[in-house]
Amino acid sequence: MTIEKNVSLQPFNTFGIDAKAASYCNISTVETLIQTLKTQNGNPLFILGGGSNMLLTKDIEALVLHINLKGIKVIDETENKVTVKAMAGENWHQFVLWCLEHNYGGVENLSLIPGNVGTSPIQNIGAYGVELKDVFMSCDAINIADQNTKTFTKNECKFGYRESVFKQDLKGEYIITSVTFELTKTNHKLHTDYGAIKQQLEHFNITEPTIQEVSKAVIAIRQSKLPDPKEIGNSGSFFKNPIISIDQFKKLQENFPDVPSYKVSDTKIKVPAGWLIEKAGFKGKRFNDYGVHNKQALVLVNYGNAKGNDIFQLAQLIQKTIKRLFNITIETEVNII
Numbered sequence: 635m636t637i638e639k640n641v642s643l644q645p646f647n648t649f650g651i652d653a654k655a656a657s658y659c660n661i662s663t664v665e666t667l668i669q670t671l672k673t674q675n676g677n678p679l680f681i682l683g684g685g686s687n688m689l690l691t692k693d694i695e696a697l698v699l700h701i702n703l704k705g706i707k708v709i710d711e712t713e714n715k716v717t718v719k720a721m722a723g724e725n726w727h728q729f730v731l732w733c734l735e736h737n738y739g740g741v742e743n744l745s746l747i748p749g750n751v752g753t754s755p756i757q758n759i760g761a762y763g764v765e766l767k768d769v770f771m772s773c774d775a776i777n778i779a780d781q782n783t784k785t786f787t788k789n790e791c792k793f794g795y796r797e798s799v800f801k802q803d804l805k806g807e808y809i810i811t812s813v814t815f816e817l818t819k820t821n822h823k824l825h826t827d828y829g830a831i832k833q834q835l836e837h838f839n840i841t842e843p844t845i846q847e848v849s850k851a852v853i854a855i856r857q858s859k860l861p862d863p864k865e866i867g868n869s870g871s872f873f874k875n876p877i878i879s880i881d882q883f884k885k886l887q888e889n890f891p892d893v894p895s896y897k898v899s900d901t902k903i904k905v906p907a908g909w910l911i912e913k914a915g916f917k918g919k920r921f922n923d924y925g926v927h928n929k930q931a932l933v934l935v936n937y938g939n940a941k942g943n944d945i946f947q948l949a950q951l952i953q954k955t956i957k958r959l960f961n962i963t964i965e966t967e968v969n970i971i
Contacts, residue, residue: 636660653692667776685749691970716819725751739822744759746857759796772785773814860927868936874964886961911926911964917931921944934948
């Protein structure tokens, strides 16, 4: 266990914000994690995964534990299904590619989502009609207070839209060390009706796609809309798509007949936050070294040396404007630190 002092977190967050950690510890084994937690005696901790779903607005005075646990293995399989366990520090997209190489289906629509495996249940990541909960079996997590390990079932995780028990009731109490998935080996259930996947497959002249080809389509769509964090600092979608009542949607539709929507239930409708932000005039707008991406209004970007607070203030301006124009509250998907 090596604790470094005054470490820049710029390489460890996809926004590329140069915040400093007062103390930093790289965690590569579960044993090191447990040992480190025991020595802290309740001192403040900051848990860092892939750094893809956060905006740092200040230096971190707590000890930063960077979870870099590695490993992927099959723990059970039948003729049609396979159970795969991945450690928390595995890059999410690399895990998806590993599954595709082995022809394991279920995660292909989640290709190219930034971040690590360990943070995927916290956010219940999702894209193009698929959510993590659809392939999730369980996860192992260590209780920060007593260092005991608990296995959380799908029901215990209380998954919702970009939500889980780890963002609500148990926020800050556990560190996820591994996630176990149930994937298909045969008879893969493809999800190609959401978004532009069908059009992209047609563009590739593919009529009967494999899971690998669905992934290729998703990657092409994401790359056409979303900036690469290695080139422009960002955290992907900054805001959640708001879910509103049917009555509220009808009122919105009266003023904006072209508003796109997705039915959630008999009483709820999901409206794309990107459409609202673009309609409000923010798409492509730049403020010095930060702004809104010109291809996807959901994405806030750091063009170079922006401060986290600059981007946060822009996010607040967007939220206030959307509320004023549409009477809709949009929530951040990214964690503000």
